[in-house]
Amino acid sequence: MQRYLVTGVSGFVAKHFLNLLEEKGEPCEVIGLDVNSSSIGGYRFPISVEVMNLLDSQAINNFIVKFKPTRILHLASFSSVAESWKSPVTSFNNNTNIFLNVLDPLRMNNIPCKVLSVGSSEEYGVVTPAELPLRETQPLNPGSPYGVARVAQEQLSRLFAQGYGLDVVMTRSFNHIGPGQRDQFVISSFVKQVVQARRAGHKSLVLRSGNTKVIRDFLDVRDVVRAYFELLVNGRKGEVYNICSGIGQSLDHVLSTLSELTGVTITQEVAPELLRPNELLEIVGSAGKIHSELGWTPRIDFRTSLLDMVDYWDDKLSQDGNPDIPR
Amino acid sequence: MQRYLVTGVSGFVAKHFLNLLEEKGEPCEVIGLDVNSSSIGGYRFPISVEVMNLLDSQAINNFIVKFKPTRILHLASFSSVAESWKSPVTSFNNNTNIFLNVLDPLRMNNIPCKVLSVGSSEEYGVVTPAELPLRETQPLNPGSPYGVARVAQEQLSRLFAQGYGLDVVMTRSFNHIGPGQRDQFVISSFVKQVVQARRAGHKSLVLRSGNTKVIRDFLDVRDVVRAYFELLVNGRKGEVYNICSGIGQSLDHVLSTLSELTGVTITQEVAPELLRPNELLEIVGSAGKIHSELGWTPRIDFRTSLLDMVDYWDDKLSQDGNPDIPR
Secondary structure, eight states: OEEEEEESTTSHHHHHHHHHHHHHOOOEEEEEEESSOOOOOOOSSOEEEEEOOTTOHHHHHHHHHHHOOSEEEEOOOOOOHHHHHHOHHHHHIIIIIHHHHHHHHHHHTTOOOEEEEEEEGGGTBSOOGGGOSBOTTSOOBOOSHHHHHHHHHHHHHHHHHHHHOOEEEEEEEOEEEOTTOOTTSHHHHHHHHHHHHHHTTOSEEEEEESOTTOEEEEEEHHHHHHHHHHHHHHOOTTOEEEESOSOEEEHHHHHHHHHHHHOOEEEEEEOGGGOOTTOOSBOOBOOHHHHHHHOOOOOSOHHHHHHHHHHHHHHHHHHTTOOSSOO | OEEEEEESTTSHHHHHHHHHHHHHOOOEEEEEEESSOOOOOOOSSOEEEEEOOTTOHHHHHHHHHHHOOSEEEEOOOOOOHHHHHHOHHHHHIIIIIHHHHHHHHHHHTTOOOEEEEEEEGGGTBSOOGGGOSBOTTSOOBOOSHHHHHHHHHHHHHHHHHHHHOOEEEEEEEOEEEOTTOOTTSHHHHHHHHHHHHHHTTOSEEEEEESOTTOEEEEEEHHHHHHHHHHHHHHOOTTOEEEESOSOEEEHHHHHHHHHHHHOOEEEEEEOGGGOOTTOOSBOOBOOHHHHHHHOOOOOSOHHHHHHHHHHHHHHHHHHTTOOSSOO
């Protein structure tokens, strides 16, 4: 029976991963770690959550020695690029160092375990249009402290696999979307605002945003966690895999699709404070490697993701009892 | 007047840097930081040493705010590749994290200061013979936890320069040699053993070592610190420079030169425990960039370095009062 350790267990991606485990129905046991206490339940498999600061290497070591996980999904991360510019030390510690704190006990205590090291498309950094779609062989040129931290995490993963024989598999994950995502992320914020307008009976909405010409590779979180599961089962030790849709969507296209799905006319207004200097116009990945090696391919199309997000925000805003006043 | 902050001030390279400052004779003030207390003096410029663990970010911040250095030479490092395999977390913390702890206070407190971030040829990692001599444009492919830590340090340096405008200059420094180097380094260990044999009146020596066919790029520490000084004065912000001789020397050639210089016949014997798996046969850098930009070029030839190291060990072993029994 697999014993899963999921770090960052109270987050958006973890929730969908637990749902997938439930769907799979294979017997397993899960312990989640998180900085905040949270009650997670309602699954058929046993699950518990321990509050832990992953900077406390001794506590993690003790925990891992005791629990002896067979699979680790490491989702805990300070993943904001903007925050990494404001607090580079904090960002670095809470990405690279916490990862090392989770990984090294396996080496030191000789615990056999498959580890998924979740990285980011931010590792690629500045790229030229001719290099798209980005493949795993692309040189890494990180453009933010967060990107540097993820590159270090990946390089350490590779060395732990090659040098110590640890069964570590790495990802470079592109933008996620899906129900349950917080509104600090661009698409979820768009959907929330449109749903708020519709609930308030408005037929139109002025939506402030950064540059909507930018093109990004968005993948539904349910496809993301399916890829993670496949990698935890069959990913090759020491290898890195892009997790992406392979399709570029402009934010303009997102807005027009949202308008069509909800019947709300959207007028976009540029918010200067949301324009990012030197922002790359287009970032799209190739999922060719994980497709050819593991047969994984996205199942949820972009329109379906958006529809599910509309439903999510509709439910959430009605539960919050504050549906009518856009915040 | 320049206010120098030198981290790792009790080390081999720092000592030669202080000697160079003395030689230059320009008015300056130096504060050294080190984990161990050490009394350093005898210079015409004021110098003091503070004991500090660079993992203590608050202490460093307070110190930097108070001292307001104008130039930082960051030499503190856990620089052993072998140790980084044994204790990757410790190696990472004591390279990347201590560097960030020194750098970030300049950003947070807006202190104008030129910083030299000392990196390593280990950042290049696995390379093919066709890629020699290594230039700064070579993709980085670190092959040890220490190498990964140095890559992260360099990438963070570049971002701090580009993103925050900090005046950081980076190096990739190749193997150092010179008087004062500890005998945990290969050449210094060779010289010490040969000098011990000569002092004991032996005409020949059986010297155990790893693979002596390997070719490395050795640069005299006095040329190294001259390069560091030039970079602290004129190095371009956010740029990385190889610090190397550009000349490959095989360890066999080192041994034959030593034999010639001392009159001791050396028989090499392979020590299996010193053979490193996957060791690269040849690593040589190009110093073209620092030469063309700053006019720096090595002044001390390899033979002179070895002679000075022979004299150093002769002096040291006679002072230690234990000249006759090889350890």
